[in-house]
Amino acid sequence: MQSQNPIIADLVKLANSAAGTMAGMSREARESARERLREAMGGIDFVSREEFDTVKAMARKAREQADALEAKVAALEARLPKK
Known part of the structure; x- marks a missing residue:
């Protein structure tokens, strides 16, 4: 069921964009932390x-x-x- 109200449609688009941005930021932060940990432990032999x-x-x-x-x-x- 689609809304005919353009304000609601814009709010939904904005919420979807914000969720995508947050997911991307989270993924990027996680990868950055992993890379820093690899660099910090690079000299340690396991x-x-x-x-x-x-x-x-x-x-x-x-x-x-x-x-x-x-x-x-x-x-x-x-x-x-x-x-």
């Missing part, structure tokens, strides 16, 4: 979750191996004659 989990598993395995070797050394030392 790792992915997959890389972190891989290194964590490697460290766990190395720790287990070190513990096993420590136990073997202790057993061998226990077999040595006492001085």
Whole structure:
């Protein structure tokens, strides 16, 4: 249902234009903030979750191996004659 009143039609056009402008400003502000954050954190190295989990598993395995070797050394030392 269209209004025959030109004042109401102009107000609707104005409201639509304002909504579009606000949406554009919001989008531009969001993109600007993202870009600033990227620039600020540019020197920081981040790792992915997959890389972190891989290194964590490697460290766990190395720790287990070190513990096993420590136990073997202790057993061998226990077999040595006492001085």
